[in-house]
Structure formats: structure tokens, C-alpha cells
Amino acid sequence: MANSGTTRARSGQAQRTGRPERTERALGAGAGAAALVALVLGLAVAPPDALQGQPQRLMYVHVPAAWTAYAAFAVVLAAGAAHLLGRPPFWDRLARAAAELGAGMTALALALGVLWGRPVWGVWWTWDPRIVSTAAMLLVYLACLGVRAWPADPRAGARAAAVTGIAGFGVVPVVHFSVLWWPALHQPPSVLRPAGAVPVDPPMLAALAVGVVAFLLAGAWVVTRRVRALDVRPTVPVRVPAGAPAHHGERVPAGSAW
Amino acid sequence: MIRRGGAGRRRLPLLLVVAGAAVFCVLAVSGMGQGLVYYRTPTELAGRAADPAHRLRVAGLVLPGSVREDGGTLRFQLTDGVTRVDVVHRGERAPLFRAGQGAVAEGSLGADGLFHSDRLMLKHSDEYRAQAP
Numbered sequence: 194m195a196n197s198g199t200t201r202a203r204s205g206q207a208q209r210t211g212r213p214e215r216t217e218r219a220l221g222a223g224a225g226a227a228a229l230v231a232l233v234l235g236l237a238v239a240p241p242d243a244l245q246g247q248p249q250r251l252m253y254v255h256v257p258a259a260w261t262a263y264a265a266f267a268v269v270l271a272a273g274a275a276h277l278l279g280r281p282p283f284w285d286r287l288a289r290a291a292a293e294l295g296a297g298m299t300a301l302a303l304a305l306g307v308l309w310g311r312p313v314w315g316v317w318w319t320w321d322p323r324i325v326s327t328a329a330m331l332l333v334y335l336a337c338l339g340v341r342a343w344p345a346d347p348r349a350g351a352r353a354a355a356v357t358g359i360a361g362f363g364v365v366p367v368v369h370f371s372v373l374w375w376p377a378l379h380q381p382p383s384v385l386r387p388a389g390a391v392p393v394d395p396p397m398l399a400a401l402a403v404g405v406v407a408f409l410l411a412g413a414w415v416v417t418r419r420v421r422a423l424d425v426r427p428t429v430p431v432r433v434p435a436g437a438p439a440h441h442g443e444r445v446p447a448g449s450a451w
Numbered sequence: 452m453i454r455r456g457g458a459g460r461r462r463l464p465l466l467l468v469v470a471g472a473a474v475f476c477v478l479a480v481s482g483m484g485q486g487l488v489y490y491r492t493p494t495e496l497a498g499r500a501a502d503p504a505h506r507l508r509v510a511g512l513v514l515p516g517s518v519r520e521d522g523g524t525l526r527f528q529l530t531d532g533v534t535r536v537d538v539v540h541r542g543e544r545a546p547l548f549r550a551g552q553g554a555v556a557e558g559s560l561g562a563d564g565l566f567h568s569d570r571l572m573l574k575h576s577d578e579y580r581a582q583a584p
Contacts, residue, residue: 315572336465343465
């Protein structure tokens with residue numbers, strides 16, 4: 194149990210900073226570096242789209258925001274399941290932090306889509322299946338966050354949030370495949386699609402890919418910090434004293450925890 | 452009714468989400484259109500009786516050579532490769548609207564057999580390409 198959050202960093206070097214902090218710094222630095230590269234690629238290297246012109250560059254933040262929202266929901270699903278299976282409180286905090294990130298990213302994807310829709314589609318908003326399902330995903334995220342406070346008992350609230358997150362994950366494939374399942378104004382997927390070559394020019398695809406990396410790293414950074422902030426009471430010893438053997442196996446040594 | 456620190460305060464966020472979801476469902480169902488189908492193809496439209504009171508959308512490619520400007524009125528044909536529908540559009544149009552591109556027109560099928568549109572949107576493909584030099 195105690196080794197669940199402690200063996201993530203591989204280095205055995207004894208340092209003044211703890212492992213969670215070092216992981217955080219690495220994530221933050223990586224996110225910043227990727228964001229700088231993405232800015233250069235997205236604003237300077239990638240050419241404007243032949244049809245859409247400059248507004249197409251919003252894709253380099255709109256799509257990463259949407260994919261980060263998908264990824265956050267996958268974390269909500271996995272961490273919620275771990276919580277229901279009786280894993281340590283870390284997993285409940287992770288599910289909560291990921292749901293908060295996912296709600297923000299979904300709202301960001303919607304807002305950027307509204308900004309992009311006006312110059313390209315000609316309208317700010319329309320009741321297209323992709324837009325409707327994405328707004329539904331935002332509501333599911335908000336329900337996931339809101340249901341936690343509903344019961345007086347925080348443990349019951351955590352279970353309700355886990356169940357809502359697991360059931361709510363069903364909205365993710367609906368959002369992604371809405372443009373293939375139903376008639377839609379929103380264009381079909383160019384990258385995460387069933388088959389065929391990616392119809393995106395390489396410099397544009399590179400800007401998109403680095404943008405996705407930057408968003409995912411920044412998301413992981415925010416979630417890591419949030420999980421630590423939610424951990425108001427350190428319930429498990431997180432530091433392995435220098436010189437003590439680190440836990441590497443999955444099993445707790447016999448006799449230590451049973 | 453809502454006591455500070457009480458059940459009301461704890462439950463208010465989820466109640467707001469549920470109320471928002473209810474309003475959203477009503478708007479989305481009426482906004483998407485009959486049968487929750489966002490648009491019809493010209494072929495699907497061909498079998499329909501004229502009904503100026505019923506709003507719907509039709510989507511297809513803007514047939515090259517069919518676009519005509521006539522004062523504030525834009526006339527063009529949308530095609531799905533099988534059937535063509537004549538569209539008469541009045542009002543603002545998508546800035547990137549042009550022949551050969553996909554478009555979605557919102558309006559109603561008139562007794563004159565024309566589709567009368569007042570909301571015209573550009574529908575573009577999954578392709579992203581640099582301008583040809």
C-alpha cells in the first residue's frame with residue numbers, strides 16, 4: 194500500500210527534494226518547453242490553411258484541449274475503479290483532480306470551437322452532434338464534481354463520484370464518433386480515425402502533435418500538484434529514508450501490512 | 452431554505468448541474484431538428500412535401516457554376532451527387548462560402564419547390580493543406 198505513490202521516480206540518488214516534487218518539476222519544465230516549441234510551430238512554421246486561412250491555427254489548441262479532456266476522463270475511469278476496489282485515498286484524489294482538469298479542458302475546447310466557428314462555419318453556435326455531445330460531456334464532468342458533496346459522508350461522496358465517473362465515461366466515445374455516426378457540420382476526425390492516411394500537411398501535423406504533448410504534460414503537471422494539495426493529511430509515509438531498501442515488487446513484504 | 456453549511460449548500464452545485472442539463476436537453480432536442488437529424492441530403496429532401504412552417508437543414512456540395520447573386524439574394528444548387536436542390540438564401544452567409552465547397556443551409560422547403568434558407572454555413576472536410584504556391 195505504502196509504495197503506491199513512492200516508486201514513480203526511478204532515481205536512487207538521495208536528494209533534498211522529494212520524489213513527488215521532482216516529478217512535478219520535470220512535468221512542468223517539459224510542458225513549458227513543449228509549449229514553446231508548439232508556439233513556434235503553430236504560429237510561424239505551419240502554413241495557413243488553403244481554405245480556412247489563419248483561423249485554422251486555433252486547431253493547434255482546440256484539438257489538444259479536446260484530447261486532454263478525453264485523456265482526463267480515462268484517468269477518472271481508471272482512478273474511480275481503483276477507488277471502488279478499495280485502493281488507497283490517492284486514487285480518489287487523482288479521480289477528483291482529473292475530473293477538474295477535464296471539465297476545464299472541455300470548456301476550453303468548446304470556447305475555442307465557438308471562436309473558430311464564426312470565421313469558418315459562419316456561425317458561433319449550431320446544434321451539431323459534436324457540439325451537443327461535447328457540451329453533454331462538460332455536464333457529465335460537472336455532475337461528477339458536484340455529486341461528491343451531495344452525501345453528508347465524504348466516503349459516500351467519493352463513491353458516488355467514482356460511480357458517476359465510471360458510468361459517465363460512456364460519453365467519451367459518443368463525443369469522438371458523433372461526427373461519424375450522425376450527420377454533422379463538424380468535420381470528421383483527421384487523425385484519430387478508423388482508417389486511411391492522415392490528410393494533414395506535415396508541418397501542420399507537427400504543430401498539432403507538439404501541441405498535444407504540451408497539453409498532456411501541462412495537464413499531468415496540474416493534476417500532480419492538485420493531488421498533492423488535496424492530500425491535506427499525509428496518511429502514508431512518502432519518504433524512503435536514505436539507505437533503506439526501496440520497494441520494487443508489487444507485493445507488500447510478508448508480515449508488514451496484513 | 453438553503454442553510455449555510457447544511458444539506459442545501461452541499462447539494463446546490465449538483466442541483467444547478469441537473470437544472471442546466473434539463474434546459475440543455477430541451478434546447479438540444481429542438482435545435483438539432485426532427486428525429487435528432489442535424490441535416491438532410493438533397494435526395495432525402497426530394498421526397499418531402501413543401502412545408503414553409505417546418506425548419507430543417509440541407510447539406511451538400513455547392514454545385515460549381517450554379518451560384519448567382521441577385522441583390523441581397525444568393526441562389527445556388529446543393530448536390531449530393533445524385534440529387535440537386537435549388538437554394539434561395541437571404542441574409543448573412545459564411546465568409547468562406549464558395550462553389551465546390553460543402554455547405555449547410557437552414558430554412559424550409561417552399562411551395563415553389565425551392566429551399567428558402569436564412570442561415571448558411573460552410574462545411575469543410577477533414578483536409579488541412581497549405582495554399583498551393
